[in-house]
Amino acid sequence: MNTTARPLDSIAGFAALLRDHGLKVGVAEQQAMVSAALRVPIERASRLDAAWRSIACHDARDWKRWPELFERYWHPTRTKGKTRTSGETRPSRNLRQMVKSLHDSLDGARPSTRSTQDTALQAAAAQADDAGLPRAQGGASRADALHDRALSEWLPQDLAQLERLAEQIAQRLRKRLTRRWHDSAQGRRLDVRRTLRASLRTGGLPVHPVWRAPRREWPRLFILVDVSRSMETHAQLFLRIARAFVAAMNARVFVFHTRLAEVTPLLRSDSAAVQEKVNAVTAGFGGGTRIATSLADFHAVHARAQLTRNARVWVLSDGFDADEPQRLAEELARVRRRGARIQWFHPSERPPASQAMQGVVEHGGLVEGFARLNSLRDLAGIAQHLH
Numbered sequence: 001m002n003t004t005a006r007p008l009d010s011i012a013g014f015a016a017l018l019r020d021h022g023l024k025v026g027v028a029e030q031q032a033m034v035s036a037a038l039r040v041p042i043e044r045a046s047r048l049d050a051a052w053r054s055i056a057c058h059d060a061r062d063w064k065r066w067p068e069l070f071e072r073y074w075h076p077t078r079t080k081g082k083t084r085t086s087g088e089t090r091p092s093r094n095l096r097q098m099v100k101s102l103h104d105s106l107d108g109a110r111p112s113t114r115s116t117q118d119t120a121l122q123a124a125a126a127q128a129d130d131a132g133l134p135r136a137q138g139g140a141s142r143a144d145a146l147h148d149r150a151l152s153e154w155l156p157q158d159l160a161q162l163e164r165l166a167e168q169i170a171q172r173l174r175k176r177l178t179r180r181w182h183d184s185a186q187g188r189r190l191d192v193r194r195t196l197r198a199s200l201r202t203g204g205l206p207v208h209p210v211w212r213a214p215r216r217e218w219p220r221l222f223i224l225v226d227v228s229r230s231m232e233t234h235a236q237l238f239l240r241i242a243r244a245f246v247a248a249m250n251a252r253v254f255v256f257h258t259r260l261a262e263v264t265p266l267l268r269s270d271s272a273a274v275q276e277k278v279n280a281v282t283a284g285f286g287g288g289t290r291i292a293t294s295l296a297d298f299h300a301v302h303a304r305a306q307l308t309r310n311a312r313v314w315v316l317s318d319g320f321d322a323d324e325p326q327r328l329a330e331e332l333a334r335v336r337r338r339g340a341r342i343q344w345f346h347p348s349e350r351p352p353a354s355q356a357m358q359g360v361v362e363h364g365g366l367v368e369g370f371a372r373l374n375s376l377r378d379l380a381g382i383a384q385h386l387h
Contacts, residue, residue: 007102008034014073018056020236021069022159025056037102045096159240161376166244169383173219173249173312187213220306221251222340224298226317228257228289234347234374238316241379243267254302256294258322262302289320291356292327299335309339316345316373319352328356332366342366345373345382 011033018025036051049070057063074095181189194210202208223242227235235255245251246267253264299307307313313335321328332342344367346352351361351370360366371382 007037007098007105010098011037015056017073018069021065023056023062023065023069024058029055034102037099040099042096042100042103045099048095048099158376162240162244162379163247165376165379165383166241166248170245170249172383173221181212181214184211184213187211189213218310219249220308220311221245221249222298222303222306222311222313223251223253224260224294224313224315224317225253225255226257226289226291226315227255228320230289230318230320231347234318237347237374238345239267241373242316252303254294254298256289256291258288258290258293260294260297260302288322289317290323291315291317291319291321292323292331295328295331295335299331299338307335307338307340311338311340313340313342314345315342317352318346318348319344319354319357321354321356323356325355325359329359329363329366332360333363336366341368343368344370346370347374348372 012030015025015030015033032055033052036055037048040047040051053063053066053070057066181187183191189212191210191212195206195208198208198210199206223245225235225238225242227239231238239253239255242251242253246253246264251264252262253267254260254262303311335342344352349372351357372378373382
C-alpha cells in the first residue's frame, strides 16, 4: 500500500487492526485520528503516536497493547518477523509521508474534487448520515451490528453481538436431553424394579422408592475451519466465530488446509497476536485444501474417543477438495457412524458444488444441513434452526 497516495486508507487500516485486537475504535475515534494528523506539523509527525494513543486507548489493557500494535503497523521492519493479515503481508509505512500526503490532499483539492482514493473514512460516515442515524460516539456504530459489514470494518459491538449469539446457540444445544436415565431424589419417574428390590429389606413395604430423572448430556462441539487459499478472505470471520464458541461451550477448534492442526489453546488466550500464532502453528496457512485427509486425521487421532451421538461437528468450508472426490463422503460417513451430527457452513450464496461435495449430497444423510455463513446476520438466522 502506498501511504503517499492513500493516507486515509492507511489510517482506516490501522484502526481496523486496533479493532481486531480488542480496542474500541469506532467511526468517532477514527475521525479524531484524522483530525489529529491534520493538526500535527509534518516535521513532528512522530508525535501522532502519543496523540492517537490517547484517542484509542480506553483502559490500562489498551495502553499496554498500544506500542506493539503501533510498531507492527507503522514500523514492521523493527519487529521480528512479518505481520500477515487477511492473507497479505503489510509493507512498511512512513508516518511522516502519510501526514504530508494528508496535508497536501487537504490543501491542494476541494472536498468536491478530492480523489476518491482518499475518501475511505468519509464514505463510511456519509452512508450513515444518509440513513438518518445519530452520529457515533465512543466507538459505537451507526450501522446495524448485524449488517453485512466487511471484515476490516468490524466494530467492538459486533464482537459483543457475536458473543451473545454464540451463547444463545449454546443454550439451545444444552437443552437436549438424552434417553438415558439416572437416579435422582427429585426425579418423577419411579423405578419399579429397584423399588421392589429395596422393599425386601423392609418386609415388602416400599419405604425407600427409587426415583429417576432424564440425564442431561452436554453436547461436545467440534469446529473445523478451512483456512486454505480459497477461504483466505473468510477465515478471519470463521476464526472469530470459533473463538466465541470456545468461550461459550468449550468447543474444540481445528484449522485445516493440506493438514489439520488444533488451535483451541490459542483461541482460549486473550492474546494480541492470535492470528500470527495460528499462522505459525498451521505452517502453511493459505495453502491448498485436503478436506478428506484432514477429516481422517480428525476422527482417527484428535477426537476418536469423543465422537459420540452427543457430539456436533461443524465444518466451515467452501467444499473445494484436492483429495480424490469419493474420499470426502467416505470420511464423513466414518464420522457419522460414530453418532456425531454434522453441519456444513459455507460462505457463498449457494451450497458447495464441487465434485467431492456432489458425492456427499448423493450419498445422503451424511450432513444434516448446509447453511450460508458470511456475516453475523447469517449466524443469527442459523441460531433459530440449530438443535
